[in-house]
Amino acid sequence: MPWTNPHKRLPRRPGILLRMLADLDLKTLTLSLSLVTLMMTLLLGLAAWHAGAERGLRHWALGNLALMFGLMLNVNQDDLHHTLSILLANGLMTLGLGLVWLGIRAFFERSQPQLVPLLATLLIVILLGLFRYQFDSNAVRYAISSVILGGLCLLCASELLRPTEPPLRSACWFSGAIALLYGLMLLARPVASLLGWNGAASLLGGPLQLITLLGAMAAQIGMATGFILMTHYRNLAALHRLSERDGLTDTLNRRSLHQQAGALLARMQHGGEPVTLIMVDADHFKRINDDFGHQTGDAVLCHLVNRISQHLRTRDLLGRFGGEEFTLLLPGLDSEQARPVAERIRHGISQAPWRLAGETISLTASLGVACSQHHGYDFNTLLGAADAALYRAKTLGRNRVELAPPPGQTDQEQVALRLLSQFSHNLDV
Numbered sequence: 253m254p255w256t257n258p259h260k261r262l263p264r265r266p267g268i269l270l271r272m273l274a275d276l277d278l279k280t281l282t283l284s285l286s287l288v289t290l291m292m293t294l295l296l297g298l299a300a301w302h303a304g305a306e307r308g309l310r311h312w313a314l315g316n317l318a319l320m321f322g323l324m325l326n327v328n329q330d331d332l333h334h335t336l337s338i339l340l341a342n343g344l345m346t347l348g349l350g351l352v353w354l355g356i357r358a359f360f361e362r363s364q365p366q367l368v369p370l371l372a373t374l375l376i377v378i379l380l381g382l383f384r385y386q387f388d389s390n391a392v393r394y395a396i397s398s399v400i401l402g403g404l405c406l407l408c409a410s411e412l413l414r415p416t417e418p419p420l421r422s423a424c425w426f427s428g429a430i431a432l433l434y435g436l437m438l439l440a441r442p443v444a445s446l447l448g449w450n451g452a453a454s455l456l457g458g459p460l461q462l463i464t465l466l467g468a469m470a471a472q473i474g475m476a477t478g479f480i481l482m483t484h485y486r487n488l489a490a491l492h493r494l495s496e497r498d499g500l501t502d503t504l505n506r507r508s509l510h511q512q513a514g515a516l517l518a519r520m521q522h523g524g525e526p527v528t529l530i531m532v533d534a535d536h537f538k539r540i541n542d543d544f545g546h547q548t549g550d551a552v553l554c555h556l557v558n559r560i561s562q563h564l565r566t567r568d569l570l571g572r573f574g575g576e577e578f579t580l581l582l583p584g585l586d587s588e589q590a591r592p593v594a595e596r597i598r599h600g601i602s603q604a605p606w607r608l609a610g611e612t613i614s615l616t617a618s619l620g621v622a623c624s625q626h627h628g629y630d631f632n633t634l635l636g637a638a639d640a641a642l643y644r645a646k647t648l649g650r651n652r653v654e655l656a657p658p659p660g661q662t663d664q665e666q667v668a669l670r671l672l673s674q675f676s677h678n679l680d681v
């Protein structure tokens with residue numbers, strides 16, 4: 253038997269994806285989409301229920317609810333009056349997407365232009381009404397809803413696909429990529445229909461409708477989980493921040509100061525760069541508490557931190573060592589360079605009294621400075637040296653900066669200081 257090329261005889265089989273699409277049943281898909289939307293609405297609603305001050309979740313839950321009712325009405329165009337299945341359905345879907353967009357803006361604490369979703373809803377209802385009851389055109393209605401709903405998806409994507417801190421960024425970009433893809437898909441629908449990709453089928457019964465429903469399902473699951481992930485990551489970041497910051501002054505707490513200082517000192521030692529540690533202690537702070545009350549004392553402490561921070565670079569560390577005592581680590585500075593910085597901080601504190609509602613409280617601080625040149629890169633050794641220098645600044649009259657001397661000189665100085673301290677104590681008595 254002569255050989256024949258089988259490809260010439262057999263008709264070409266469609267690709268596996270097209271075959272799978274052809275096997276899908278529109279009614280089953282519609283029901284699945286409704287169920288998925290319902291589940292995602294419940295999930296977002298549950299998250300919103302316990303959201304507290306969390307921004308965005310309530311908008312997303314409400315938006316999804318509107319989307320769900322809109323979808324349910326829209327897929328029943330054969331059974332329902334067109335005012336419901338076209339006008340109300342698309343109005344609800346537009347409002348739902350608009351609320352999702354407002355939710356994303358609320359999440360990022362951006363302004364809330366509530367008119368945008370309302371105007372978009374009004375626009376789609378008017379245009380669809382016009383092209384249903386005035387000039388009945390299925391194709392134009394299809395294009396109108398595709399452009400408005402697709403445009404809103406792109407607006408959501410543009411809010412999400414912006415630079416943010418990791419790990420929040422991954423969740424935002426995940427949701428943003430889904431919104432972008434689904435928006436582009438909706439915008440491409442009328443073009444694909446014009447190009448005849450729907451074949452002879454009606455717009456609501458052909459492969460384009462199947463693809464739209466599948467896309468909507470994927471977008472529903474992806475965006476709802478993406479939003480919940482965004483909330484989760486932001487809460488994690490807030491918890492992390494709380495665990496490493498002092499609640500009153502927002503400086504590093506003692507534990508994270510130790511951790512971060514250890515890492516910084518190791519880096520500087522490895523790179524052969526100097527580091528300076530400064531201890532700052534408010535002078536006679538007890539008097540401020542006694543005279544003006546603890547609450548005012550708290551405000552003055554925050555003011556002190558604010559004054560110190562104005563002289564710091566982003567890579568410097570500032571931590572609360574305890575009470576009214578703060579520790580600074582200045583990488584890259586030796587004692588020669590650090591002294592003027594310490595003087596500027598001292599001067600800045602003494603020159604800017606705390607003021608509120610006619611009340612003025614003057615404040616000064618004493619500073620002890622120790623540098624890695626003389627005291628090495630061990631955090632506790634540097635702290636000890638800076639603390640001794642601070643003690644000297646207090647003893648010599650406060651509102652001053654003292655450098656920790658190289659280790660060899662310390663003993664003689666300590667004796668002299670003790671004598672001086674005893675002398676001033678005797679004078680006070």
Ligand SMILES: Nc1nc2c(ncn2[C@@H]2O[C@H](COP(=O)(O)OP(=O)(O)OP(=O)(O)O)[C@@H](O)[C@H]2O)c(=O)[nH]1
Nearest residue numbers: 533534535536537538539541546547549550575576
């Ligand atoms: N308001 C307020 N006061 C605090 C806080 N932490 C510590 N203090 C107060 O700071 C004061 C520190 O007092 P002392 O250690 O005697 O020091 P001082 O009065 O500043 O005197 P010198 O340091 O010697 O100049 C105490 O009265 C503490 O109650 C705080 O978080 N808020």
